[in-house]
Amino acid sequence: MKEDYVVAILGATGAVGSRLMSELAYSEIPVKILKLLASKRSAGKKIKYQDQVIEVEEARPESFEGVDLVLSSAGGDVSKRLLPEAVKRGAVCVDNTSAFRMDPTVPLIVPGVNDEELVHHKGIIANPNCSTIQMVAALNPIYQKYGLKQIIVSTYQAVSGAGQSAWNEMLDEAKEYLENKPMKAEILPTKGDLHHYPLAFNLLPQIDVFEDDGYTHEEWKMIHETKKILLNDMNAPDLKVTATCVRVPVAVGHGESVYFTVNDSKATVDEIRSLMAQTKGLVIEDDPKEQIYPQPLNAEGKRETFIGRIRADIENPRAFQMWVVADNLMRGAASNTVEIAASLVKRNLI
Amino acid sequence: MKEDYVVAILGATGAVGSRLMSELAYSEIPVKILKLLASKRSAGKKIKYQDQVIEVEEARPESFEGVDLVLSSAGGDVSKRLLPEAVKRGAVCVDNTSAFRMDPTVPLIVPGVNDEELVHHKGIIANPNCSTIQMVAALNPIYQKYGLKQIIVSTYQAVSGAGQSAWNEMLDEAKEYLENKPMKAEILPTKGDLHHYPLAFNLLPQIDVFEDDGYTHEEWKMIHETKKILLNDMNAPDLKVTATCVRVPVAVGHGESVYFTVNDSKATVDEIRSLMAQTKGLVIEDDPKEQIYPQPLNAEGKRETFIGRIRADIENPRAFQMWVVADNLMRGAASNTVEIAASLVKRNLI
Structure with missing residues (x-):
């Protein structure tokens, strides 16, 4: 298990994004650096995370350089475009969109139900639909x-x-x-x-x-x-x-x-x-x-x-x-996503 | 078939009561006199019905003297207390409460579905629950x-x-x-x-x-x-x-x-x-x-x-x-009640 992680939240300014931040803070995942990524429109916005103020950056392929873990909730098209770029740069991504859920090579995880599937991940893990x-x-x-x-x-x-x-x-x-x-x-x-x-x-x-x-x-x-x-x-x-x-x-x-x-x-x-x-x-x-x-x-x-x-x-x-x-924003999205990430950390799969 | 009917609406001042009036006016039931009955609290209130203004009377056993048809929607307790009194005085009652629905001698009718059961009525016909x-x-x-x-x-x-x-x-x-x-x-x-x-x-x-x-x-x-x-x-x-x-x-x-x-x-x-x-x-x-x-x-x-x-x-x-x-107030209550009454009139069962 690594000592600490560079984490990026993709879609940081949405309703789920803000909850991903508080769930990450609540979790036992040791965070070294948190990057907040969003669309160009939201870039420059400043968001408080624990005792820091973090500036939102525009999400681009290069944003994922050096990132260990991506929590993604910016819509299916953004995930399809950017998550393969993140994986290429060595990050493991937990995706809260429908982009990869039906891909047979992507585990679809509800923590406590089928965590054992996490071992088969190839860089992307999908968070199921809230319902x-x-x-x-x-x-x-x-x-x-x-x-x-x-x-x-x-x-x-x-x-x-x-x-x-x-x-x-x-x-x-x-x-x-x-x-x-x-x-x-x-x-x-x-x-x-x-x-x-x-x-x-x-x-x-x-x-x-x-x-x-x-x-x-x-x-x-x-x-x-x-x-x-x-x-x-x-x-x-x-x-x-x-x-x-x-x-x-x-x-x-x-x-x-x-x-x-x-x-x-x-x-x-x-x-x-x-x-x-x-x-x-x-x-x-x-x-x-x-x-x-x-x-x-x-x-x-x-x-x-x-x-x-x-x-x-x-x-x-x-x-x-x-x-x-x-x-639906917590159990159905942010909590489930961060619990998947915590399970990955615990199993040393990042 | 009678030429015209003395009709009483029991529970005339409620959400369903006002719709019973408009559905009665819309129906082909020939109305000679319309009596509006409600609790003591609402007595004296004046309500417009077509070109008349009708004063609401307190509903009592004697209110049903000379009444041919009662449309009732004042709650189960009121129906239980007053409809037998109405029947005793010769009225036929269509009841939009749950008071008599499960009585095996009381037809429970959805017009167009089981009107043929109306012939067995003994003075009271029940309107089913809206749902x-x-x-x-x-x-x-x-x-x-x-x-x-x-x-x-x-x-x-x-x-x-x-x-x-x-x-x-x-x-x-x-x-x-x-x-x-x-x-x-x-x-x-x-x-x-x-x-x-x-x-x-x-x-x-x-x-x-x-x-x-x-x-x-x-x-x-x-x-x-x-x-x-x-x-x-x-x-x-x-x-x-x-x-x-x-x-x-x-x-x-x-x-x-x-x-x-x-x-x-x-x-x-x-x-x-x-x-x-x-x-x-x-x-x-x-x-x-x-x-x-x-x-x-x-x-x-x-x-x-x-x-x-x-x-x-x-x-x-x-x-x-x-x-x-x-x-639920029309199809599930007022329209169904008045359609039952119209079916009774058409079948000469009042």
């Missing part, structure tokens, strides 16, 4: 103990997953709505798509663009990333997964209604709850009589995945349901 | 043609389903949130329960109180009402139904992510879409390439049920998914 991470984290102990046959998930996804500008747009729309003014939508559901619709006090059953089979790319990601993480094969037929992804007018914190069928007929709700309670990173909030269940407002700023409403499908002995909530 | 109506309306043509094996639904329910005061509370909370003030919650998730939580920019996986098995009463209603409407047996084992009901920060319009399995392996997405398109009251909004799908803001004020995102579960040949949206 995938919290579901897989919750399901992994069940999968390990009972086996999983099928997952049917409906998501309730916060606007911050679409970036800071979409988040601002929703807050502006909410103000307009409360003042009986028309709502202006120019970003959501997805930047660059044909039409834009207001999200405030509305529901948008579209996250990311549509595929030819009628699924959105977000749904596609949940299906194939889940299979890659749990079964190491993005098309594994043994576990059936399907998803409906919906954007809801919440700032931070994704909710998921997860229906799952296990292989082992002896699984019970009490056992499932206790298995999850024993798993690091999972917090059980499940006491209906006391009205205790996960809520996005309570999950904001937390690293854990919160699970409640665990119950049996009364008519299907091997089926269960649960309600999973996590901070 | 049940739109799902059953969408699924009925599929059920009739292919048979249904299983339904798994996750709901995204608007605050107006919890009443006008809950609706106001959420708007107040949204203002507080935008002004960085603490949010005050005294009503939601459910009046009279132990704890109250803010709904603005949040998600509450509790609608109505919890049952002993961990399901909420709202989920219980969706399961058993669906079976009663489609199979005429609230516990029918042939169709498995399960539900997760979540309150979302939307004013009007429930969304539903519905996963369903059919008996007939020859069903296709195109056939399902075309069957629905031919069904009165259903509107297909399903063109992913043009980003056309149902949204609560677009459904507000409409009588129809809007269906989109219809697609096959790629790994399960008999399973499909769809996204269903309807105005």
